[in-house]
Amino acid sequence: MKFFVDTAEVDEIAELNALGMVDGVTTNPSLIMKSGRDILEVTKEIAEMVEGPVSAEVVALEADQMIEEGRKLAKIAPNIAVKVPLTWAGLKACNVLTDEGNMVNVTLCFSANQALLAAKAGATFISPFIGRLDDINLDGMELIADIRQIYDNYGFDTQILSASIRTVNHAYQAAMVGSDVMTAPPKVIKQMAEHPLTDKGLASFMADWEKTGQKIL
Numbered sequence: 001m002k003f004f005v006d007t008a009e010v011d012e013i014a015e016l017n018a019l020g021m022v023d024g025v026t027t028n029p030s031l032i033m034k035s036g037r038d039i040l041e042v043t044k045e046i047a048e049m050v051e052g053p054v055s056a057e058v059v060a061l062e063a064d065q066m067i068e069e070g071r072k073l074a075k076i077a078p079n080i081a082v083k084v085p086l087t088w089a090g091l092k093a094c095n096v097l098t099d100e101g102n103m104v105n106v107t108l109c110f111s112a113n114q115a116l117l118a119a120k121a122g123a124t125f126i127s128p129f130i131g132r133l134d135d136i137n138l139d140g141m142e143l144i145a146d147i148r149q150i151y152d153n154y155g156f157d158t159q160i161l162s163a164s165i166r167t168v169n170h171a172y173q174a175a176m177v178g179s180d181v182m183t184a185p186p187k188v189i190k191q192m193a194e195h196p197l198t199d200k201g202l203a204s205f206m207a208d209w210e211k212t213g214q215k216i217l
Helices: 009-017 030-034 037-049 063-074 086-100 112-120 130-135 140-154 166-175 188-192 196-212
Strands: 002-006 024-026 056-057 080-085 103-109 126-127 161-162 181-184
Touching: 002 009, 009 188, 024 103, 024 181, 030 037, 030 056, 037 056, 037 196, 056 103, 063 103, 080 086, 086 112, 086 161, 112 126, 112 140, 112 161, 112 181, 126 140, 130 140, 140 161, 140 166, 166 181, 166 188, 181 188
Parallel strands: 002 024, 002 181, 024 056, 056 080, 080 103, 103 126, 126 161, 161 181
Antiparallel strands: none
């Protein structure tokens, strides 16, 4: 499973990228606002830092304007994936931008029917939001599994990009059901390395090592 980092904070991306943990980056208007940076400037910096796709989201609501914004965003760098919402206008924009040779990430997906439409429109990525479904007592991971089955049934090339990943359990479950990609905040990716038994074992090893009185360096 590919790891995309869901942030517009350049320092956080750089840290994970140095460890080989970054296959791409996703941003959205909320993350851009949080960064306090100009969208074109920070997106260009991120795209130059990582080799994989960098999602940059349009903010227009009408298809024609989405297409124009998407074209402008796509010119930032060759690895830009234009992010559009899963609305009828967004699907129209997806179809046009894809036909023009751009990567397109269709976001805010909450149903298998929506995911099917996005694949038909030529989406490179579909972004189902796991955490937000969990918030309203629906099973976000069940949606990922349903989309996986539908895409496999018909051979769609659209990649499932599990989004709104909030916990290490989300990450594990997304991998288990065959999500192509997950996008998560840096904090969640780092938490995947943590386990209480690892900490306990390391403490035990260190205590025994101290008793030997030895040094390696």
